[in-house]
Amino acid sequence: MDSSTLFSVAPTFPMDEGRIRDRSREMMLRSPSTWVPLLIAGAVGFALEAGMAGFVLLLGVTAALVFRYWNKQRPAVDAASVRELIGESNAEQDQELKRIIGNLTSKGLPQYAQGLGRFLSLKQKIEKEVHHSKHLAVFSQEVEKGVDGICAEVCREITGIRAREEGLGEILTSRDPTRLDRLESARNKSHAAILNAYTSLYQVHAEILGLVSDPLERKTPEDAKDQPGQRLQEILGGLRDEADMIARTHERIRRTLEECPSAVETTKPGAFC
Template sequence: MDPSTLFAVAPTFPMDDVRIRDRSRETMLRSPLTWLPLLGAGAMGFALDAGVAGFVLLLGATVALVSRYWKKRRPAVDAASLRELIGESNAAQDQELKRIIGSLESKGLPQYSLCLGRFLFLKQKIEKDVHRGQHFAVFAQEVEKGVDGICAEVCREITGIRAREERLGEILTSRQPTQLERLESARRESHAAILHAYTSLYQVHAEILGLGSDPTERETVEDPGELPGQRLQEILGGLRDEADMIARTHARIRRTIEECPPAVEAPRPEVVC
């Protein structure tokens, strides 16, 4: 497959706890709330001519107070670090998708460039809206996993479509109609899988917007017995398998195409001297 149109960035989740702790440590060390008290303790030691023992006592007490402060604040700092890392990961994925979109455009495939551009736009809206409030936290990780997996598989599927289309000239002159039928069937399956993936993402975004709206407005359109987020959970149940479904479709198409017998070159007319 052409690597220029394959998605080559890691998904956002699972997020490594070590990365979160390292980012939180960097945040705390850079904070004025860490180094200003230490500078103040040192200045006080000089002003009071405290000597070595006094310096050690002042600095030790200050370090203890600063550590106690950050220990209480640690959950909030870790949450902020997680948000930063998620944002950086999503930004890297967006840049990768833009690279692939540009590659498709440069290769004369504007239809697939437009398709992937709309996936990117919807991805950005979902990732923005799903992190807007605390009540989305239970869904956010599953949504991110589903979106990342679908975008990666859609890029892979488009690459597979391109690879199959490159055989069209050979197939049209193969004198084997079954090869053309298989190619057309593979194209339809690929297009249907991409369409289904986009529809699923669109439904997820619609449910996220619905959960974020005024509860009094939702009561008029929801079943009174339906729990908040129940519909989104149901859609996510299918979204978790969406990327796998596209992958299975891709594998099935590849096996079908590979089973085709090689094209037989038409005999060349004999040249009579």
């Protein structure tokens, strides 16, 4: 199997805690709130001719105050680090999808390239909107997982279709109609799985925008085991759950806006009156 169209970039979540800590440390070190007070302390010590002991004392007190300041700011810094890492991860995934789209185009498969391009566009819209709204922040990680998983599995399905198609010439001259029937059945199931994936992502985006209010209907295939698109259907199940939750959240938000609009502006995400 040609793996050049497989999605090889890691999902955004789960996010390594060590990466968050390292990024937060970098942000604090390069912040003026860290080095400006130390420069001022050094300048004061020089102006007062404090000597070595004075310099050490001034810098020590200043460093302690800076450390205390960042301890209080740590939750906000970590949140900013997570946002930055999410943006970098999503950009890397987008580049990977663009690579695969180019690969499909160069191999004479523009129909799959066009389809995957629409998945990429919808992925970007969902990620932008889900992180833009404070009311949906509680769902952002699970939606990210679902979207990342869907895109990876769509690439896997397309790769599987290509691998099966490579044997079409031999099948057409095999004098065995059942082999052709099996190939057609597998292709149809993969196409249906990709179509359902796009439909579900489109519905999730609509829910995020608050354009629809009815939760998605959950449909689980009875004979999905070991069939093309099985893993894709499993991921879709989780994504549908997220769409349901988003729809219910929008209902709560709308009710809150009607009942106590002033409270929405002052409460934290997920807290409703």
